[in-house]
Amino acid sequence: MNVNVETLIKQLGKPYQEIYNKGLINYKTKPYGSVSDNTARLDMKHEGIYLAFVNDLEKKMKEVTLTLEDESKSDWLFPNPMPFGLEPVMTQPWVRARFWVADDLC
Numbered sequence: 001m002n003v004n005v006e007t008l009i010k011q012l013g014k015p016y017q018e019i020y021n022k023g024l025i026n027y028k029t030k031p032y033g034s035v036s037d038n039t040a041r042l043d044m045k046h047e048g049i050y051l052a053f054v055n056d057l058e059k060k061m062k063e064v065t066l067t068l069e070d071e072s073k074s075d076w077l078f079p080n081p082m083p084f085g086l087e088p089v090m091t092q093p094w095v096r097a098r099f100w101v102a103d104d105l106c
Helices: 005-010 016-021 092-101
Strands: 039-044 048-053 060-067
Touching: 005 060
Parallel strands: none
Antiparallel strands: 039 048, 048 060
């Protein structure tokens, strides 16, 4: 199932249940963290998405990590539409043309 990653990222700071109710998280498993952990985690491996939440009753989302390249899999491609105008394959020239500021190296 595809995940709208851009919309999911825009949910940062919102509670897990609100995000789940919008249908942006397609896992029945809830985020989990032990009592001593500050972070509750939900690893959506098949979607290439890792979510971290504040480990309290409300569980506000605080981090979204995307796996764009999986070194353990030679044929891995991010399985969802790319957010914010990114591309599934981003060559060094492509990245430099869009994000590189040469003055940063001086």
